[in-house]
Amino acid sequence: MSRAYEAVYIFDSALEDAAINEKIAKHHALLGATGEITLDHWGRRQLAYKIGSKETGYYVVARFTADGKALPEFERSLKLDDGVVRYLVSVHEHELGAPPMTEEQLAARKRSDDDDDDEE
Numbered sequence: 001m002s003r004a005y006e007a008v009y010i011f012d013s014a015l016e017d018a019a020i021n022e023k024i025a026k027h028h029a030l031l032g033a034t035g036e037i038t039l040d041h042w043g044r045r046q047l048a049y050k051i052g053s054k055e056t057g058y059y060v061v062a063r064f065t066a067d068g069k070a071l072p073e074f075e076r077s078l079k080l081d082d083g084v085v086r087y088l089v090s091v092h093e094h095e096l097g098a099p100p101m102t103e104e105q106l107a108a109r110k111r112s113d114d115d116d117d118d119e120e
Contacts, residue, residue, distance in 0.1 A: 004065050006091075007089045009024070009087045023081060031066040031074055032070050038062065042059035052085075075089060
């Protein structure tokens, strides 16, 4: 059964951009992903805390649809790759943020905001 997943990778910031793209392509080939894999390169950023001797990392967020049976080999490959500092694979159920509001909810919210203004 295929599901939507999101993976966040932190690569060693000393790697060249071309090497990072090659590693991503190699790992994603193991997925047998159905559909397009969308990549969002966040670039080099300072880590919130040191990981070993590393203070910076190259962040990449990927969204893909794949069969869950392919994930163990995919994660094993990531774990064995020295260029990957950290990674996290999770089920991607929905976009972050509040769900969209209906017209009635927006109108009710506007009325309650107007009532709050009258009290002051």
